[in-house]
Amino acid sequence: xxFRISESLLLLSLLVNKSAGFVALPVQQGRxxxxxxxxxxxxxxxxxxxxxxQHYNHEDxxxxxxxxxxxxxxxxxxxxxxxxxxxxxxxxxxxLSERDTPNRDAEQIFHDWRSFRAKLVRSEPQMYxxxxxxxxxxxxxxxxTGDCDLDGIGEAFFExxxxxxxxxxxxxxxxxxxSPTTVETTPLTQWDASQxxxxxxxxxxxxxxxxxxxxxxxxxxxRQQYFHKAAILVIDHQxxxxxxxxxxxxxxxxxxEDDLNPGARWKLWFGGDVxxxxxxxxxxxxxxxxxxxxxxxxxxxxxxxxxxxxxxxAKRLVNAGVAQPQDFQVxxxxxxxxxxxxxxxxxxxxxxxxxxxSQTLIKELSLNASSxxxxxxxxxxxxxxxxxxxxxxxxxxxxCFDDLMLKEWSLRHLLSxxxxxxxxxxxxxxxxxxxxxxxxSDISISIKEEYLRKDPVEEMMARxxxxxxxxxxxxxxxxxxxxxxxxxxxxxxxELHKSVILILSDDEKLTVGAILNRPAAKGVDIQISRHSxxxxxTITIPxxxxxxxxxxxxxxxxxxxxxxxxxxxxxxxxxxxxxxxIWKCTADDVAIAIRxxxxxxxxxxxxxxxxxxxxxxxxxxxxxxxxxxxxxxxxIPPSRTRAVWDSMSQQEVLTSSNVKDxxxxxxxxxxxxxxxxxxxxxxxxxxTGNVSQEDTFVFxxxxxVSKLADDALENWVATFLLGVPSLN
Numbered sequence: 169x170x171f172r173i174s175e176s177l178l179l180l181s182l183l184v185n186k187s188a189g190f191v192a193l194p195v196q197q198g199r200x201x202x203x204x205x206x207x208x209x210x211x212x213x214x215x216x217x218x219x220x221x222q223h224y225n226h227e228d229x230x231x232x233x234x235x236x237x238x239x240x241x242x243x244x245x246x247x248x249x250x251x252x253x254x255x256x257x258x259x260x261x262x263x264l265s266e267r268d269t270p271n272r273d274a275e276q277i278f279h280d281w282r283s284f285r286a287k288l289v290r291s292e293p294q295m296y297x298x299x300x301x302x303x304x305x306x307x308x309x310x311x312x313t314g315d316c317d318l319d320g321i322g323e324a325f326f327e328x329x330x331x332x333x334x335x336x337x338x339x340x341x342x343x344x345x346x347s348p349t350t351v352e353t354t355p356l357t358q359w360d361a362s363q364x365x366x367x368x369x370x371x372x373x374x375x376x377x378x379x380x381x382x383x384x385x386x387x388x389x390x391r392q393q394y395f396h397k398a399a400i401l402v403i404d405h406q407x408x409x410x411x412x413x414x415x416x417x418x419x420x421x422x423x424x425e426d427d428l429n430p431g432a433r434w435k436l437w438f439g440g441d442v443x444x445x446x447x448x449x450x451x452x453x454x455x456x457x458x459x460x461x462x463x464x465x466x467x468x469x470x471x472x473x474x475x476x477x478x479x480x481x482a483k484r485l486v487n488a489g490v491a492q493p494q495d496f497q498v499x500x501x502x503x504x505x506x507x508x509x510x511x512x513x514x515x516x517x518x519x520x521x522x523x524x525x526s527q528t529l530i531k532e533l534s535l536n537a538s539s540x541x542x543x544x545x546x547x548x549x550x551x552x553x554x555x556x557x558x559x560x561x562x563x564x565x566x567x568c569f570d571d572l573m574l575k576e577w578s579l580r581h582l583l584s585x586x587x588x589x590x591x592x593x594x595x596x597x598x599x600x601x602x603x604x605x606x607x608x609s610d611i612s613i614s615i616k617e618e619y620l621r622k623d624p625v626e627e628m629m630a631r632x633x634x635x636x637x638x639x640x641x642x643x644x645x646x647x648x649x650x651x652x653x654x655x656x657x658x659x660x661x662x663e664l665h666k667s668v669i670l671i672l673s674d675d676e677k678l679t680v681g682a683i684l685n686r687p688a689a690k691g692v693d694i695q696i697s698r699h700s701x702x703x704x705x706t707i708t709i710p711x712x713x714x715x716x717x718x719x720x721x722x723x724x725x726x727x728x729x730x731x732x733x734x735x736x737x738x739x740x741x742x743x744x745x746x747x748x749x750i751w752k753c754t755a756d757d758v759a760i761a762i763r764x765x766x767x768x769x770x771x772x773x774x775x776x777x778x779x780x781x782x783x784x785x786x787x788x789x790x791x792x793x794x795x796x797x798x799x800x801x802x803x804i805p806p807s808r809t810r811a812v813w814d815s816m817s818q819q820e821v822l823t824s825s826n827v828k829d830x831x832x833x834x835x836x837x838x839x840x841x842x843x844x845x846x847x848x849x850x851x852x853x854x855x856t857g858n859v860s861q862e863d864t865f866v867f868x869x870x871x872x873v874s875k876l877a878d879d880a881l882e883n884w885v886a887t888f889l890l891g892v893p894s895l896n
Contacts, residue, residue: 363531365524365555370514375471376402376523378413378503378510379552382565383517386893389570390662390884393577394418394438396570397549400503401529403453403470411505414439414453416529417545419536420582421589424452424498424596428483435537436596437499438582444501445581445591452479454496457530462490474526497533522556541582541589542867544574569883572866572876577659579867641679641792643744645671646804646812648841653864655877656800662884663713664779665877666838668804668812670728670750671792672743672778679781679791682714682726684773685834688889689822692725692774694759707762707769710821713889715779726775727753730813731767739766748806750813770817804841811840822889831882 368376378400380388388396400413418438422445426432438444443451456463457473463485467475477485479498485491505513513519532548539545553562565571583589641647649667650656657665669681691708698705714726729740730750739761740753753772761767783791795801804812815837819830864872887893 363525363528363555365522365528365552367556367558368521368523370511371521371523372402372405372407372411372510372514374402374405375474376521377416377529377552378402379520379522379556380549381517381519382561382568382570386887387570389573390880390887391660392441393570393574393659394441394581395503396574397544397546398503399532399545399548399552400440401455401470403468403476403502408507410507411510413503414455414499414501415503416533417536417548418541418578418582419539419545420445420541420591421584421587421594422591422596423594424479426483426486426493429486429493432483432486432493434479434482434493434496434498437497437536438501439499440501440503442502442504447501450500451502453499453502454479454482455499455533456482456491456496457526458485458491458495460490462488471526474529497537520553520556520558522552524552524555528552528555540867542575542578544571544578544582546571546574567869569876569879572869572871573659573880575867575869576873576876580659641671641674641796641803642746643671643673644742644746644748644750645744645806646684646748646750646809646841647671647681647792647796647801648804648812648838650800650802652799654873655880658873658877658880662877662880663715663888665881666835668816668834668838668841669779669801670743671746672726674791674793677783679783679793680778681781681792682712682775682778684712684714684775685816685819685837686713686885686889687711687819687822687830688713688776689891691821692755694755694762696759696763698763708821709758709769709772709774710819712773712775714775714777717778717780718776719778723754724776725755726778727755727758728773728775729753729767729771730810731771734761734767734771737761737766746806748809750809773816802842808841812837815840822885824886824890824892827882827886827890831878831885835878 365377378398380395380397380399382397388394394415398418399416401416402411402413404410404412415438420436420438422436424434424436426434436445439451439453443449454477455470456467456475456477458464458467458475463477464475466481466485467477469475482491482493482496482498486493510519514521532551536545536548539547550562550566553559580590582591584591584594586594647669649664655665657663663683663686666685667683668685669683671679671681673680687710690711692711693706693708696705696707697703711725718724719726727740728743728750730748732749734740734753735749735751739757740751743750743752755774758772762769781791781795783789783794790797792801796803815833819833820826822830864874866873866876883893
């Protein structure tokens with residue numbers, strides 16, 4: 169029985185049970201010749217026993233015998249035990265730099281152990297095979313030397329299928345001359361035999377990939393979309409302190425300028441949200457596979473054939489003539505987890521932990537380098553899911569709501585304005601990767617003034633009229649979210665999409681308002697004493713979500729009405745100085761008015777929480793007035809207040825069965841405000857400058873962005889107001 173064995177397979181020589189049909193494995197020093205090993209009909213290992221014995225404790229013979237017995241009874245149990253063991257130099261919490269042996273020997277054990285585990289996961293003895301010997305057993309052999317490549321790297325460079333078939337024939341015939349094996353010549357899939365990946369459970373270690381999960385109840389569609397279906401390479405893991413990784417599948421079209429090498433161009437990837445592209449102090453991490461002494465001295469190894477260095481070091485290597493910019497993948501930012509944080513997220517099924525070989529990742533980086541950022545690296549995720557045996561799950565979750573949200577995030581953050589995106593200029597200054605990237609709340613092209621396409625004369629007259637009447641945004645006004653096709657609240661603050669907001673206060677520091685058309689899953693009960701019958705009746709008024717900021721004090725709830733009879737009776741007082749007819753009152757006022765027959769239950773709104781817009785001495789940060797001027801909101805004329813109010817009064821306490829109905833009423837109330845006419849927004853260009861798709865559709869889909877924004881609002885309501893994120 170032949171096994172595919174890594175250089176760390178010395179352990180198996182101690183775990184062989186001859187009675188179960190195994191033979192003793194001779195340990196050989198140095199590189200083993202494949203033909204010699206096969207002529208002896210024995211598995212072979214290539215390993216430095218001296219280094220291994222120094223760093224792997226295998227003195228407990230009783231424990232070994234126990235493993236042997238288990239192995240003879242159940243190979244899978246044996247395999248699991250062996251996978252969960254590891255050399256001392258590779259224990260969690262120990263970095264490569266802390267290991268004692270000569271660095272390169274230690275690193276070799278480190279990398280070979282991962283490859284060995286992978287081969288062990290995908291191999292099993294003859295007695296468990298259904299179709300005879302594993303046909304891939306010799307795929308890792310070099311036809312020129314007969315040496316076998318057991319580190320999971322070299323096979324990636326065998327692109328000629330005929331050569332692979334001939335090699336397999338040659339090896340099979342030399343070993344089984346009496347019964348030649350028929351060679352399968354089916355074209356290779358995206359990965360080949362030497363590339364490997366398997367799900368490693370909860371094992372967190374340097375060089376593993378944190379793969380975005382799709383089983384958790386609350387995903388990343390509404391917040392931090394860049395984590396959805398991310399493939400994050402762990403470049404540092406200290407169990408008790410910190411885990412650091414970089415997202416591999418979020419390419420941008422940005423180019424970094426080089427102050428040391430004039431004319432050099434460095435392609436940029438989004439590596440994570442910590443010290444990322446929009447940070448004032450971005451962190452640049454350069455992956456590479458260079459093997460020169462200069463490069464290795466300036467780098468930190470991650471896994472076999474993959475290292476990382478700083479951007480400054482990468483520039484110096486290019487300047488020294490030992491590297492080119494295209495030898496590096498430059499990542500801006502990283503993802504970080506505190507102690508036990510990642511492990512807790514694994515328990516919540518937020519991620520899959522995947523062990524894979526370096527060439528699989530290198531190939532994907534090469535493919536992503538030329539891909540459109542709006543594709544968002546989704547194919548890399550799907551490929552890894554297929555490799556770990558989760559193809560069905562990947563297929564079921566294809567083109568889902570979360571995928572579409574990620575694509576929109578990529579348009580906003582990864583595609584430059586030069587290519588029709590929203591993420592600032594393509595060329596970035598080396599000293600500040602952030603360059604001209606605007607703030608995240610200001611970068612939706614659909615709300616920029618140049619895209620709003622309002623009639624300039626009409627706009628000027630409207631502003632002049634408002635100024636003459638002393639009207640800007642004032643307390644008591646109603647405003648509504650912008651009606652543009654690509655909602656400014658698609659990727660964050662989804663509760664503001666198609667919202668109707670009552671302005672409560674506006675001063676030199678901020679504007680405070682309350683959303684009125686978002687009923688929550690609770691109601692406020694009021695006791696009404698009926699004089700005619702003497703009975704006490706309990707009525708319920710829907711509680712409305714007004715915003716994310718709570719109000720402290722004796723009156724945490726806001727009670728408002730828009731009823732002429734109540735105003736005439738002096739119930740409450742006006743909200744601000746705007747003559748819109750909206751008054752605020754108290755819970756006692758409500759109970760008295762209903763008891764006296766002055767109003768009905770639906771005439772009153774009760775709101776919890778408020779929304780806030782700050783002022784920072786700029787047009788973009790000038791409270792609600794700045795929001796209106798930038799196109800994110802618009803003022804509802806007082807003449808439309810009553811129509812908007814009457815629509816909202818039809819909403820009920822939120823339940824899982826009336827979510828869509830409540831949202832439909834909210835949409836109708838929002839539509840009762842004024843509607844500006846906008847010309848169609850410009851189409852998005854592809855990377856060559858050609859218009860490739862209407863801006864009204866999500867990239868490579870038939871879903872309109874306006875529909876996606878509505879779906880995002882529905883998901884937000886179900887998640888945060890109803891508490892049922894899986895409702896949709």
